[in-house]
Amino acid sequence: MKFIILLFLFSANLFATKQNDTPIIIKLAVTNSILSSYNKILEGKSWSELKTYTHPSMNRGVVEILLLHKAFEVSGLNIKFDFVIVPNHTRSIKYSKQINILMPTETVWLSSVEEEDFYISTPIISDGEYEKGVYVLKEKLSLYKIENLSDLKKLTAISSLDWTVDWRTLQLMDVNKQSTSHFESMMYMLKHGRADFLLLEFTSNDDLSREEYGVAIAPVSNIKIGLKGSRHFIVNKKHKESEFIYNALERGLKVLRDKGEIAKALRESGFQNKKTTNWIKIN
Structure with missing residues (x-):
């Protein structure tokens, strides 16, 4: 019993430490095309100033960066992103196996990752939605x-x-x-x-x-x-903060999902588009 109490106090203290005013800086792999669109949409503003996901330059990659921001915010963590530019999406996964890079900014297909390398989030895009x-x-x-x-x-x-x-x-x-x-x-x-x-x-x-x-x-x-397939955020298991940050991410995503924020993001960005609902799927 004494051990359990000490473990609880240690965990509570760690969580409190993570929520102080000093941000946790995490490195995220991002392609240049997504980062360019992200910066174009922000126009020097903070991500938190965006009130909608509707913008001529909005795309799924930018939507997912915004969802990461919001998920960490509602989880209670003070997180700051340090973007590492990579040539393409495949390299973003490869680079995210390095010890100092936490994750790609984009979701990945479940079929393209191994659980031995990454913690895998609940689906952002479910099978059949893409x-x-x-x-x-x-x-x-x-x-x-x-x-x-x-x-x-x-x-x-x-x-x-x-x-x-x-x-x-x-x-x-x-x-x-x-x-x-x-x-x-x-x-x-x-x-x-x-x-x-x-x-x-x-x-x-x-x-x-x-x-x-x-x-x-x-x-x-x-x-x-x-x-076919589902897409998920992944977190590098080799990173020293990986389990803690992954758990915070999952908490935040659950909050966003429950209040309809993820569905709103996919809808407003045009990813799930009412204009194409009756279009014929030819494959």
């Missing part, structure tokens, strides 16, 4: 008449072998495809006619369009692609 549009150059949108998978097979997709679920989805659809590791390169290949389309999340813009690296793209109307 849908993408067939995005083409906006200036050429009227040229694409795609109503079914047979029509899509006449075109060439640009994606990445590192985007394992996207790549597998394209394989199962038997679609012509090319791979590049960098998102900027995907935009370049679309712009210069080396590929016709790529699969991307929908946006909150009226026409669902988006601009990436100066290239305007928009989805072909009335069709969408479903991706």
Whole structure:
């Protein structure tokens, strides 16, 4: 009994220490494209000043950074993010196995991580919720008449072998495809006619369009692609604070989920988009 009391007092003291005015600085791996969008949306303001997830530059990656901020805040921890820029999403997972990097800012597919390396959060995006549009150059949108998978097979997709679920989805659809590791390169290949389309999340813009690296793209109307699997935040088990911070993250995510904040974020950002509810899933 004495041991249990001492353990409780030690844990309580540790929790109190973590909540003081001195922030816990954690390193998070982030791609340059997501960080650029994040900074563009903030425009020098604090994340806490944002009242909505609706913005022309909003995307899932930025939404997930904001959810991390909010989850840690409601958990009671004073956390400050130190972003470490990585070339792509796959590297963000690889770098997050290093001792000094706590986690990627993005959620990851459950199928792409091992529990021996990471603590895995409850789902942010559940199985069956992930849908993408067939995005083409906006200036050429009227040229694409795609109503079914047979029509899509006449075109060439640009994606990445590192985007394992996207790549597998394209394989199962038997679609012509090319791979590049960098998102900027995907935009370049679309712009210069080396590929016709790529699969991307929908946006909150009226026409669902988006601009990436100066290239305007928009989805072909009335069709969408479903991706199988769930996505989760992961925390590096090698990090000295990993278990404590993971538990705080889970507490915070539960609060956000219970009050509908996660659903609101996915809805307002356009990820779960009422405009595409009746679009045909062609795969």
